[in-house]
Amino acid sequence: MKRLKSWHRPRRSKAPAGSHRVGPRIPLRVRLRRNRGRLLRRLTGALLVLVVALCTAAVVAYRLTDIPEPHPETVSQSTVFVDDKGSYLGRRGPVDRQEVPLSQVPRYVQDAVIAAENRSFRTDDGVSPKAITRAVLASLTGGERQGGSTITQQYVKNALLSPEQSLSRKAREALIAIKLDRTRSKDDILAGYLNTVYFGRGSAGIQAASRNYFGVDTRKLTVSQGAALASIINIPSYYEKAGSDPEVTATLRARWEWVLDAMAASGSITAKQRADAAFPAFRFYPPGTTEGQRQYMIDVAAKEAADQLGITEDQLARGGYTVHTTFDLALQDATTEAVKDLKGSQNSKDGKDRKGGKGGKGITLHAAVVAIEPGDGAVRLLYGGSDYARQPFNDAVGGAVEAGTALDPFGKVQLGAPLAELQKTAAPTPLKLASAYATVAANGVYAAPYTVTKITRDGRQVYTAHPDTRRVLDEKEAFFVNLQLSETDKETVSTVSPVSPVPSVRADQDTPPALFTAGAGGGLTRRTVWSTELDSRLALTVALFADRPGEKKNTTVPAQLPNDPAPTASAEVTTARIWQLATAGKG
DSSP states (O other): OOOOOOOOOOOOOOOOTTOOOOOOOOOHHHHHHHHHHHHHHHHHHHHHHHHHHHHHHHHHHHHHOOOOOOOHHHHOOOEEEEOTTSOEEEEESSSBOOOOOGGGSOHHHHHHHHHHHOTTTTTSOSOOHHHHHHHHHHHHHTOOOOOOOOHHHHHIIIIISOOOOOHHHHHHHHHHHHHHHHHSOHHHHHHHHHTTSBOSTTBBSHHHHHHHHHSSOGGGOOHHHHHHHHHHTTSHHHHTTTTTOHHHHHHHHHHHHHHHHHHHHHTSSOHHHHHHOOOOOOOOSSOOHHHHHTHHHHHHHHHHHHHHHTSOHHHHHTTTEEEEESOOHHHHHHHHHHHHHHHHHHHTTTGGGOOOTTOOTTOEEEEEEEEEOTTTOBEEEEEOOSOTTTOOSOHHHHOOOOOGGGGGGGTTSOOOTTSGGGGGOSSOOHHHHHHHHHHHHTTTEEEOOBOEEEEEETTEEEEEOOOOEEEOSOHHHHHHHHHHHHHHHHHHHHHSOTTSOOOOOOTTOSSOOEEEEEEESOGGGOOEEEEEEEOSSOEEEEEEEEEEEOSSTTOEEEEOOOOSSOHHHHHHHHHHHHHHHHHTTOO
16 A cells, blocks of 8 residues: 655754744835834824923913013103193103003094904904914024014013023913913003004104104094004104105005005994095104204103192103103294294394494303293293203293393382392392283282193193282282383383384284383493383283303303394393284283
């Protein structure tokens, strides 16, 4: 019987110990395909862990991030001074800023800023992911600094953080912006932004910008003016020259049109408002010469305001007050020009050295002008010098000017306090002498001169002036002084230069205003000239005097006035000119 062969696999020979079997290599592509599922699961898991870690870190960072208090310099306010009609005079303080509530910012001005800076402001979460991405890429690549932040982010950057450009600061800015958006209303954020953003011309906040660009309070801004201010925020240091630099003005106008178009498209303004909008006129920048002259008035008003509030002038300057003064700004500026003409005529013959009389080099001609409302004491005009930067001393308030015959009308009457000392003073201040003549115009009732009518802060009135009056001269003596002035007026008018306008009598006046001119010295040795015009409405005094360097360093001594043209006639012409400007249209 035959034995059947059995089928079986050949046995694999065992490899010797220590040897490795080399098989065919599996391609990487095959291995990746075989392990694709496992790799995707691992990658997904890693991404999930990263996302969770990042989210956890973000939540922790958000919770640990506090909203900081604003920088002291961003909340510091200046005190603003305005004239009797509310026109801007100037300010005192470390920064030109005054806070205003959002209710005083017209809605179309708010919408203009939103259209210019962040059109999604009302609906966004306080941050712009696109802007943050651009900033991160710019920081990593060393590219140009990127903008485009939201209004909330800008407010955080300007008021709450430093201007440092770094990824860490940008991340903190975003976290604070998000937290701010979730914890405060959009109106609160917008109010903070408008009160701190820089507009150029030294203006921090929209109230200062409104005054420096257009001379008005924020609540009086027009649609066109609001759109212009909103357009300036983008590059304030460039656009601040609008109105004086044609190229800058043209560039700003194009941006202004863009902002108005956006406002019309969003429905913030009507089609008619857009069509009627005209590019606004700007206040000239930098300020003119009369701006510096106003500092004499602000000095006096600041001291008076601080005294009335019982605080220091430094506290006043940083307190964010609005000081309403008695001054007439238009009259003040016109007086500045009139005095400039007066000095020009006096110096025209003698040139830069201003020689007069016996002459001498280095003679400086001075003029001081004061106008007071009789019976009230309100100082309507105060000209204390031509250049505050060169001469901060106020000639009208602190200057001792030799009176000469200017006090003669009071020689035979008894004056009560505080004018009693005037008769013993050889060199009174122009303000003191003007107040004495105002007393005569008020039939013997003295009114203490004052320059501040009221003071407000945060919309509240914290001080109101009340005239301080008392009788210092009985009516008979006041009539006697008036009579002397009238008699002197007749003599004065007859000797005045033919170009001098003689005050006319109006139908509604019982008597014409008296013009009285006196002074120290006479003829070619005239040292001072006092020219006063007064009636029941106003007492106006112009003092003209000169000095020259003394023998000791930094000292001066009185000097003779120039003689060609005659100083008396020049002073009277100037007084009559200012009088006509001051009383025009007044009953």
